[in-house]
Amino acid sequence: MATIQHIGPNGDQRLLAALSTHISDELLRRIKRLVGKNHRNEGEDIIWRAHHQLIVAVLTPNSKDGQALCRTFRTCVEFRVADAIRAERKYAYRNKPFKTRSGVADDGEEIVETIEPPEEGSEQTAEVQQLLNRIPDPRKREAFRLHMDGCPLGPGIGTTSIAEQLGISAKTAGDWIAETKALLKIEIGAAHD
Known part of the structure; x- marks a missing residue:
């Protein structure tokens, strides 16, 4: 890690490529070990979000994460994975397409009713726009x-x-x-x- 940061972008490109590939593979291995498959998309979005943040940290040695990676590699990886999981939970919560509510059918059977958002240009949207105006x-x-x-x-x-x-x-x-x-x-x- 420190070698890549010390060599910088102007060093031997073959050496940098080999070290970067090794660090990338090591990061992916450790991140995949920490992220379970019980997340959306089997955790792939979380894995790649954390991997991206850590690679950026490797390439910016003056950043807090860049310095932390040299001192405490494992802890820094764990923190970035935790951040990626939190970000994914927020993202997943925000992007639920429809709300549902429980209801009872005419024959007494319990059903779950989907509440769809109003379509653009619908009468309901126009009424809301009039109120907001x-x-x-x-x-x-x-x-x-x-x-x-x-x-x-x-x-x-x-x-x-x-x-x-x-x-x-x-x-x-x-x-x-x-x-x-x-x-x-x-x-x-x-x-x-």
Whole structure:
């Protein structure tokens, strides 16, 4: 590891290629040992995400991971695998296509009903857009749109947040969303009267 970092990109390319291949194979072997097949895509996405992060660390010796790989190789690999698993869980949770709810059929049999999101251009989407257009402040409107899309209030690892997108604090974003919800409840109540 330290040899690649010491030689740098201007060294003997054959030596660098051989060392890089050896380190890449060793990283893959250790990562595959740590990641189970019980994850989505049998853990392949996690394996390659962690592998990519570690290879980048090898090639940037001044980074924290680059320095840690030279001192504590195994621990650094374990931490990157844990980060990749967390990132995959967030990604998998965010990309569930449909929500479901339990229900009972006419004959008394329990069923699971799929709730599909509204299609673009549908009447329901148009009504939501009309309601959102009643919000006077465009920044609060955008904060609420991001909230409806499942964007978190505050920053997290590897995710964009409402606060980051709009350049405000997470507390302010939460206040804006609560204020917008209250305004929309009033608007919806007035529309149904």
